[in-house]
């Protein structure tokens with residue numbers, strides 16, 4: 001099933017010049033954002049990116065940049081109220097996150 | 099406890115003397131045996147976790163045997179959240195393998211990876227601590243794909259010489275993945291959010307909202323009690339229940355079938371339909387009550403649904419931030435005006 005969230009908002013950027021086509025980003029992405037097309041890496045589903053950061057941290061040449069974080073409203077509200085970086089509530093035992 | 103405690107790799111020498119000290123240091127790694135079969139206790143633990151009754155169930159970090167692994171057996175990495183660990187060992191049924199459990203503070207692989215506790219540093223540290231290079235001859239570790247947001251495969255390689263291979267998203271695909279020579283199909287790499295995935299999240303959603311729901315019910319009850327003492331209170335409480343059911347149960351179930359991409363709009367719409375249906379069914383005519391209910395209850399469901407972004411598997415930080423900026427002002431406005439109107443209705447019985 002193709003769950004789609006808001007259009008054209010994610011911070012994902014790919015530097016095609018730097019890419020060495022190792023395929024690591026394709027392996028780690030949980031939403032099939034990348035694909036090798038005619039030996040070129042393309043972002044075929046950019047809007048499906050959930051900014052998990054897996055591709056960025058696993059790209060050996062740093063060709064991908066994305067501002068990673070948790071897409072969780074609860075975490076952001078808590079972060080805004082407590083003045084801290086939003087983080088998933090898993091740690092405090094009181095949220096639906098994960 | 100799920101493990102038969104502390105089966106050492108080699109029998110420890112009990113004699114004293116200089117040689118034993120030497121031997122003991124090289125054998126000080128505790129290797130624990132585990133089984134692939136899940137028992138009734140495990141299933142009970144899973145149920146409790148699902149229902150949100152208990153949240154933490156930890157496995158001791160370290161190295162575990164499944165079956166009778168040797169120096170050539172595969173090494174699988176897991177979090178020390180009991181459900182992550184159990185799913186993995188269950189998926190390895192019939193295999194001889196090693197499981198290396200990272201210390202993720204009892205949190206599942208994906209969440210821990212997002213926080214970085216299932217991460218490069220912990221993985222490197224654990225490889226060193228358990229002396230993995232003495233346990234196996236090869237240089238391959240299989241890390242769950244959902245651990246990738248925390249783990250930099252090339253950094254781990256640089257630091258330990260172990261090559262990280264990302265396994266499939268779901269443990270049940272592991273065997274096929276291994277048998278296909280570490281090749282994952284597109285489906286194995288994709289995170290879904292199908293009906294079952296969404297339904298299992300409902301109990302925790304309900305649990306989260308429960309105390310606020312009780313507080314809101316009591317608040318309305320007292321407003322009415324010290325106000326008009328009218329029958330409107332029944333309608334208000336029923337609609338409150340409808341709003342909560344819409345937000346916690348109907349929105350997760352109907353998520354992909356409701357128009358709009360923003361979660362709050364989905365929740366708002368579902369709840370609005372339910373409230374309008376109730377108003378028609380109950381024949382409510384009080385203008386204050388009707389207007390207040392149309393504002394307050396759908397907005398309440400919108401807020402509950404907005405929180406479901408955290409449980410979903412596909413919302414991005416940027417997206418959620420945009421959704422919140424756009425709709426939270428409306429939600430707060432609707433809640434405030436709706437509450438005032440319903441209060442007037444309850445206090446004055448009109």
Ligand code: SF4
Pocket residue numbers: 018019020021022023024025026041058059060061062063064
């Ligand atoms: S991980 Fe980096 S280098 Fe490898 S294919 Fe993706 S963008 Fe290119």
Ligand code: SF4
Pocket residue numbers: 012028029030031032033034048049050051052053054055056066
């Ligand atoms: S941040 Fe995550 S979801 Fe987005 S492209 Fe990278 S791996 Fe895929």
